[in-house]
Amino acid sequence: MSEHQQEQDPTTYDVTAVEEKWRPVWDRLQPFRADDDSPREKKYALTMFPYPSGDLHMGHAEVFALHDVVARYWWQRGFEVLNPMGFDSFGLPAENAAIRNDEHPATYTKANIAKSIESCQKYAASFDWTRTFNTSDPEYYRWTQWLFAKFYERGLAYRKNSPVNWCPQDQTVLANEQVVQGTCERCGAEVTKKELTQWYFKITDYAQELLDGLDELERTWPDRVVTAQRNWIGRSEGAHVDFAIQGREEPVTVYTTRPDTIFGTTFMVVAVDAALAEELVTDAQRPAFEAYREEVRKASEIERLATDRPKTGVDLGVTATNPVTGEQIPVWATDYVLADYGTGAVMGVPGGDQRDWEFATAMGLPIVRTTEVPEGFEGEAYAGEGPAINSPAPGVASALTLNGLSVADAKRAAIDFLEEMKVGRGAVNFRLRDWLLSRQRYWGAPIPVVHCPVDGEVLVPEDQLPVLLPELRGADLKPQGTSPLAAATEWVNTSCPTCGGPATRDGDTMDTFVDSSWYMFRYCSPHETDRVFDSAKVNAWMPTNLYVGGVEHAVLHLLYGRFFTKVLNDMGLVDFREPWSAQLNQGFVINQGKKMSKSLGNGVNLGEQLDAFGVDAVRLTLVFAGPPEDDIDWANMSPEGSLKFLQRAWRLSGDVTSEPGLSFDTGDVALRRVTARTVHDAAELVESYRFNVVVARVMELVNATRRAIDSGCGPADPAVREAVEAVAVLLSLVAPYVAEEMWERLGNNPDHDRTVARAGWPAVDPALLVEDTVTCVVQVKGKVKARLEVAPDVTEDALREAALADPDVQRAIGDATVRTVIVRAPKLVNVVV
RNA sequence: GCCCCCGUGUCCCAACCGGCAGAGGAAGGCGCCUUAAAAGCGCUGUGGUGCGGGUUCGAAUCCCGCCGGGGGCACCA
Numbered sequence: 001m002s003e004h005q006q007e008q009d010p011t012t013y014d015v016t017a018v019e020e021k022w023r024p025v026w027d028r029l030q031p032f033r034a035d036d037d038s039p040r041e042k043k044y045a046l047t048m049f050p051y052p053s054g055d056l057h058m059g060h061a062e063v064f065a066l067h068d069v070v071a072r073y074w075w076q077r078g079f080e081v082l083n084p085m086g087f088d089s090f091g092l093p094a095e096n097a098a099i100r101n102d103e104h105p106a107t108y109t110k111a112n113i114a115k116s117i118e119s120c121q122k123y124a125a126s127f128d129w130t131r132t133f134n135t136s137d138p139e140y141y142r143w144t145q146w147l148f149a150k151f152y153e154r155g156l157a158y159r160k161n162s163p164v165n166w167c168p169q170d171q172t173v174l175a176n177e178q179v180v181q182g183t184c185e186r187c188g189a190e191v192t193k194k195e196l197t198q199w200y201f202k203i204t205d206y207a208q209e210l211l212d213g214l215d216e217l218e219r220t221w222p223d224r225v226v227t228a229q230r231n232w233i234g235r236s237e238g239a240h241v242d243f244a245i246q247g248r249e250e251p252v253t254v255y256t257t258r259p260d261t262i263f264g265t266t267f268m269v270v271a272v273d274a275a276l277a278e279e280l281v282t283d284a285q286r287p288a289f290e291a292y293r294e295e296v297r298k299a300s301e302i303e304r305l306a307t308d309r310p311k312t313g314v315d316l317g318v319t320a321t322n323p324v325t326g327e328q329i330p331v332w333a334t335d336y337v338l339a340d341y342g343t344g345a346v347m348g349v350p351g352g353d354q355r356d357w358e359f360a361t362a363m364g365l366p367i368v369r370t371t372e373v374p375e376g377f378e379g380e381a382y383a384g385e386g387p388a389i390n391s392p393a394p395g396v397a398s399a400l401t402l403n404g405l406s407v408a409d410a411k412r413a414a415i416d417f418l419e420e421m422k423v424g425r426g427a428v429n430f431r432l433r434d435w436l437l438s439r440q441r442y443w444g445a446p447i448p449v450v451h452c453p454v455d456g457e458v459l460v461p462e463d464q465l466p467v468l469l470p471e472l473r474g475a476d477l478k479p480q481g482t483s484p485l486a487a488a489t490e491w492v493n494t495s496c497p498t499c500g501g502p503a504t505r506d507g508d509t510m511d512t513f514v515d516s517s518w519y520m521f522r523y524c525s526p527h528e529t530d531r532v533f534d535s536a537k538v539n540a541w542m543p544t545n546l547y548v549g550g551v552e553h554a555v556l557h558l559l560y561g562r563f564f565t566k567v568l569n570d571m572g573l574v575d576f577r578e579p580w581s582a583q584l585n586q587g588f589v590i591n592q593g594k595k596m597s598k599s600l601g602n603g604v605n606l607g608e609q610l611d612a613f614g615v616d617a618v619r620l621t622l623v624f625a626g627p628p629e630d631d632i633d634w635a636n637m638s639p640e641g642s643l644k645f646l647q648r649a650w651r652l653s654g655d656v657t658s659e660p661g662l663s664f665d666t667g668d669v670a671l672r673r674v675t676a677r678t679v680h681d682a683a684e685l686v687e688s689y690r691f692n693v694v695v696a697r698v699m700e701l702v703n704a705t706r707r708a709i710d711s712g713c714g715p716a717d718p719a720v721r722e723a724v725e726a727v728a729v730l731l732s733l734v735a736p737y738v739a740e741e742m743w744e745r746l747g748n749n750p751d752h753d754r755t756v757a758r759a760g761w762p763a764v765d766p767a768l769l770v771e772d773t774v775t776c777v778v779q780v781k782g783k784v785k786a787r788l789e790v791a792p793d794v795t796e797d798a799l800r801e802a803a804l805a806d807p808d809v810q811r812a813i814g815d816a817t818v819r820t821v822i823v824r825a826p827k828l829v830n831v832v833v
Numbered sequence: 834g835c836c837c838c839c840g841u842g843u844c845c846c847a848a849c850c851g852g853c854a855g856a857g858g859a860a861g862g863c864g865c866c867u868u869a870a871a872a873g874c875g876c877u878g879u880g881g882u883g884c885g886g887g888u889u890c891g892a893a894u895c896c897c898g899c900c901g902g903g904g905g906c907a908c909c910a
Contacts, residue, residue, distance in 0.1 A: 011873065224904065227837055231906045238910080256910060269910095304908085311908090336908045346910050354834095355908050431909050554905080624858070626846055629838095631903090636845050638859050644872095645858080651873090684849095693847065696857035703857090710874075777853045782891050784853050822890055828852050832890045 012647050013741060015614035022740045023122070031075075031755045032126040036525075036537055038080035044541045045071040045083045046520055046580070048549030048557070052087045052094075052112035052134075056119040058589040058596070058606050058634070059550075064125045065619040065734070066586050066628045066691060067548040071126050072733045073686045074545075076761045082541050084523035085120065085127035087113050089136040090512045092170060092186060095443040095477055102474035105443045109136055119606075123615055124736045126757065131526045135515035140522065141445040142466030143532040144515055147564075149448055149459045156202045156567060157437075159457070162340065163273055164436060166194035171479030172440040173198055175511060176433050177232075177556045182300070190300050193273075199447060199508065200434040203563045207233055207430040210562055213578055220582040222629065228554035234431025239415050241347060241424040243268060243320040245280065245331070252276065252320060252331075255342030255429055258352055258383075259418065260402060260410030263391040264370035266360060267330050267348040268320045269313065271337040272296050274344035280331060282317030289314050289333060296335045304335060311336055311359040323423040324400050324414075325392060334359065342429055350381060357381040368393065371407065435560065437511045442469070442477045442484040444509030452496035452503035461497050467505070483507040516557055517564040520544060520579055532573070539575050547580035558583075584689055587631035589622070604634045616735035617643035623734050624695040646738045649702050649731060652724045653742035655709050657716045660747040667719025668712065669768075674704045675723045676768035682730055683761070691734075698730045721746070726762045778803045779830040780812040796823045803829040 047067040050060060071083040087109075094105035094112075101108070113134060120127060133140050151157040165174040169189030173196060178185040203210075211233045218226050238257035245252055254268065270277045272293050281289045292314040296304075303309070313334035320331050329348075336355055337346050350360035351369035357380045360367050371386040388410045391402035400417040402410040418424030438447060446467045448460040460467055470491035477484050486492055486507030496503035518532075524541045525534035558580075565579040588595065591602040609618050620642040625632040664672065678701045685694045705723040709715045725746060732739035736757060743749050743756035771792055776799065778786040786808040790799060800823050803809055809831065816833035823829050 223837065228905050231836075234906080234909065236909075254910085258910075309908095334908095336910095338909060341909045349910085353910065355910075358908095429909075431906090551904085624845090630846095633845080636859080638845085641859055648873090690847095692845095693857085696847070699857050706874085775853085779852080779891075782852090787853080820890065822852090824852065828891095830852075830890055 011651065013650050013738070015616075015643070015737075018737050018741050019122070019615060022737055023124075025740075025752050026124070026755060027121075029753070029755055030130075031758050032071075032081070032083060032128050033130055034082040034084075034128050035080055036540070040078060040080040042541055043074040043079040043081045044544040044546075045074065045081055046523075046544040046547045047083075047085070048547070048553070049086045049088050049516070049519060050116065051091055052089055052109060052116050054112055055115050056123070056606055058604050058609075061123065061606050061618060062589050062622045062632065063548055063550075063586050064120065064123060065622045066584070067546075068125050068619075069623060069686060069691050069694075069733045070546055070548075070689075072736075072757055073683075075126070075758055076729060076732070077683075078760065081126075082131075082523065083126055083128055084131040084526075085125070085129070086132045086519060086523070087116070087134045088512065088516050088519070089113060089134040090141075090444045090509075090515055092441065092443070094136075095441060098443075098473060099475065099477050104471070104473045105477070106136065109134070122610070123619075126736075131523050133519075133522065133526050135445075135512070135519065136443070138466045138468055139529070141515070143522070144445045144510065144518070145448040145460070145465050145467060146462060146532055147518060148445075148510065148514070149462065149465075150571060151201060151567065152449075152459055154567070154571070156205065157199060158202065159197055159199050161195065161197040163193045164196050164198055165191045166196075167191055170441070171481050173436060173438065175436045175513070175556075177435075177559070182304075192300060193297070198436050199438040199506075199510075200436055201563070203435045203560075204430060204432055206563055206566050207235070207432045208428075209566060209577075210432075210559065211235055213562065217578065217583075221580075222551070222583060222585050224551060225554045225558060225583065225585065229559055232432060232555040232559065236429050236431075238427060238429065239411075239418060239424050240343070240427040241323060241418060243323060243347070246319045246321070246328070248280070248318070251423075252280070252345050253343050254345045254347045255427060256347055256349075258349065258407075258411070259414040259424070260388060260391075260405070260407055261349045261352040261370045262322070262324050262347065262414055263393065263396075263398075263402070264349040264351040264368045265322050265329060265347040266350060266366045266368060267332060267363075269332050269334045269337050269346050269348050269356075269359065270316065271339035271344040272313070272333040272335050274337075274339035276344055277316065277333040280316050280318055281333070285315060285317035289316065292333065299335075311355070311362045313359065313363065323418070323421065324398050325396055327396075330365070332359075332363070340433060341431070352381055352383055354379075354381040354383075370402075435511075435563075437514055438508035439511055440481065440483045440507075441479065441509060442472060444512055445515065446485060447506040447508050447510060449506040450494060450496055450503045451506060452499060452501060454501055455496055455498040455503075458496055458498050458503070464497070469509075483509065485509065513557060513560050517560045518568070520561070521568070521574070535573050535575075538573075542574070543576050543579050543581045545581055547583045548586065549583075551585040584628060586628050589632045589634055591633065592635045593633060609639060613639040613643050614737070616646055616738050620646065620695065620735050623691045626692055628689055628691060645699060645702070646731075646735055648706070649698075649727055650738050650742055650745075652702065652705055652709070652727065653745040655715045656721050656724050656746060658718055658721045660721075662718055662721065664718045664722040667722055668708060668717050669719075671704060671708045671713060671717070671719040671723055672765075673768050673771075674701060675719070675726050675762075676764045679726050679730070679762045680764050680769055686733070694730070695734065698727060701727055701730075722762075728756055729759055729762055732756045732759070774826045776803070776826055777828050778806060778809050779828070780809060781833060782830060783812075785809050785812040790826050792826050794826045796825050799823055799825050799829060803831070 074081045089109045094108045097108040098105040165179050167174055167184040167189050169187045179191050214226050236257050239259040240253050242251035242253050313332045316331045316333055318331050319328040348356045350356040350367040368390055370391050372389045373382045388402040388405050392398040415426045448467045450458045452458050470488040492504050494505055521533045521538050524537040561579050566577050568574045569577045591604050596603045617639050621637050621639045678697050682694050728739045728742040739756050773789045774792050776788040776790045777784050786806045800821050820832045
């Protein structure tokens with residue numbers, strides 16, 4: 001068959017030929033380049049930039065397809081759309097590959113980025129490639145370093161020594177957010193604790209604001225992200241209470257959420273790994289304490305987290321004074337108290353806290369209930385509602401009495417009393433910890449600090465940025481527990497920017513989450529060479545109108561990016577405090593009910609799917625599969641079916657016999673109504689992210705048009721052209737190639753100088769949305785007995801009358817008495833007998 | 834253990850504020866077209882919406898209690 005004949009085949013189009021035909025056209029037209037100076041209203045459609053770990057996979061295909069629906073929709077609606085794409089290209093996989101292959105991580109990174117860009121373009125994602133960048137590019141990471149310096153100057157970056165999460169596999173420390181169930185988020189190895197001096201960002205300064213901001217985001221962000229962030233920030237309210245310690249000047253302050261239970265405090269417990277425990281222990285108890293601490297340190301994080309293991313501890317040999325009773329209580333060290341939460345010390349109230357109950361039971365300490373337990377209560381500690389008792393206990397003298405008060409009232413009274421006596425005060429605590437940002441690995445942005453024996457920590461001056469990575473490759477990069485940078489002697493040894501004397505560079509690199517905390521700003525002015533970004537442009541484009549990405553970043557990237565934005569606002573660089581106004585999380589593409597994995601052998605190769613069904617059919621399948629947030633089981637999907645539908649839609653464009661540009665006014669009204677309704681509803685559906693329903697509606701329109709052509713108004717009717725043009729524009733959101741092909745076949749783009757993607761949203765005549773009759777359902781006792789065609793503005797009385805007059809309704813009522821008639825004009829009447 | 838989301842036909846999924854349970858697709862069945870098959874075109878849906886209660890004229894939708902699935906937090910005082 002000649003090529004000419006193939007083009008003339010009336011039933012199917014050649015998927016590959018169509019893809020090859022339009023790509024160069026789009027390359028030439030560049031229809032998705034965002035113009036900063038456009039007079040149109042701006043929309044910023046952002047999707048999480050990928051780590052270039054290889055070629056694109058099904059997961060990328062899904063996000064990009066969903067995201068593209070909105071970006072392309074906004075273009076069609078006449079907005080100027082910023083839809084950028086770049087690469088989060090620092091990180092471990094490149095480094096590990098470089099060690100394996102004895103090369104530089106940049107080699108692997110560059111190759112993967114080139115491959116990914118090529119695939120994105122074939123996939124026809126509407127990204128503006130003039131704005132792309134990679135975070136591992138010195139032109140980018142110099143500004144990552146600059147931001148670090150600014151944070152440092154504001155007191156938001158600091159170094160401290162403390163026990164940190166350590167991944168023995170990756171040989172680096174991890175942020176709290178990167179430890180999942182005691183294991184490394186990246187490699188799954190069991191995380192251990194290590195005492196190290198590390199860099200932190202003071203995200204806790206913003207804890208309250210990060211929490212408050214969620215109230216607003218709740219309306220436009222997915223619930224699960226908002227709740228995950230709320231839980232992670234973990235605000236709690238309670239009190240700080242000072243306990244005097246025998247033979248010690250300073251009291252020990254504890255944090256409690258239940259100051260009302262203070263009369264039940266029968267001991268105090270201090271975190272065994274806190275400095276406080278070390279300070280408090282008596283000489284007599286020191287050997288026992290040190291032995292216990294040694295034992296605790298050997299335990300893994302997973303063991304430590306197990307809530308069902310028995311409570312252990314050691315008596316520190318000192319006593320504390322209960323500030324409300326004057327009673328002497330023992331002070332113990334234990335591993336069930338966390339050193340880095342609250343004050344690292346807790347008042348032990350076994351009657352009201354299950355952990356304290358278990359500890360008291362194990363150690364033979366007394367238990368006093370301070371809340372009356374309900375009838376029939378069979379548990380141990382009781383933390384519920386009830387009147388206070390034993391507060392104080394009979395025979396105990398105290399200036400404070402809480403007996404009989406509810407939990408809330410007792411809390412308030414206890415705090416008032418503590419404040420008055422100056423032995424405590426109301427307090428708020430957050431679960432959120434500061435963000436540990438140093439990493440002992442190579443492929444990241446070096447921390448721009450020099451350590452000088454004279455001047456201490458000195459920032460590398462702005463004009464000396466970027467601090468470039470030394471050229472290391474292969475075995476030089478092997479993780480050894482200290483950064484490979486520290487071993488690059490020539491690089492490490494430098495002079496102090498302040499005094500000029502010999503000094504050393506900080507050998508750690510930054511967490512790659514630092515890179516991705518500000519990339520959305522950079523897209524607004526990606527080519528700036530003398531500043532981090534152009535604030536005016538950032539303020540013009542941001543906050544982003546949409547952010548599409550995976551829910552796995554709920555407490556990582558999505559929290560860090562919010563933090564950065566608040567700091568940038570405080571610095572006066574941006575005029576908003578939240579970076580992403582709306583957010584959409586897509587589900588996973590799974591196969592046969594399970595996550596795709598090499599070990600299961602259930603992986604679906606994107607390239608093979610694209611070869612077999614074409615870009616459009618794969619995109620359509622992903623968009624049509626279901627709500628975007630739901631997982632897609634590829635085994636249940638039918639890309640064949642998608643392609644069949646696209647062929648069917650395409651066929652319509654060949655059947656249209658009218659000329660382009662004609663007026664639709666005289667067209668078949670029934671079909672015109674379907675078109676108008678579809679176009680109108682599609683807009684609302686896209687805006688509420690119900691893309692699968694949009695596709696279903698387009699399928700209906702295609703079916704209706706098919707019927708109109710074959711057995712209705714015929715192919716020459718203007719309404720048919722109107723419908724098919726609408727199909728092409730609507731399909732351009734999901735299946736850009738076939739939409740373009742249809743548009744051309746309709747005679748609309750003979751010179752290939754304009755793409756259907758920018759054709760504009762079809763105009764809808766509002767008159768066509770108004771129905772002249774509505775079907776009214778008449779129920780008798782809730783069962784449908786008749787249907788009436790009525791005017792949409794029919795009055796209640798007229799409708800009631802018409803319904804009761806209907807013979808079928810009369811028959812259904814029979815000789816029963818009509819008790820009430822519920823009328824919901826114009827759609828429903830319910831006769832109650 | 835606490836918190837959040839979900840459960841509709843064989844499968845994937847629709848159904849605005851409570852108002853006709855079924856839009857769309859897949860699979861299956863039947864027919865037309867064809868010498869035949871594929872493609873195409875058309876026709877084809879008894880599941881009382883996981884279970885049990887409740888509210889209501891009316892419940893997939895709201896409330897309560899279960900069951901099942903997914904997610905978040907978890908020795909955070």
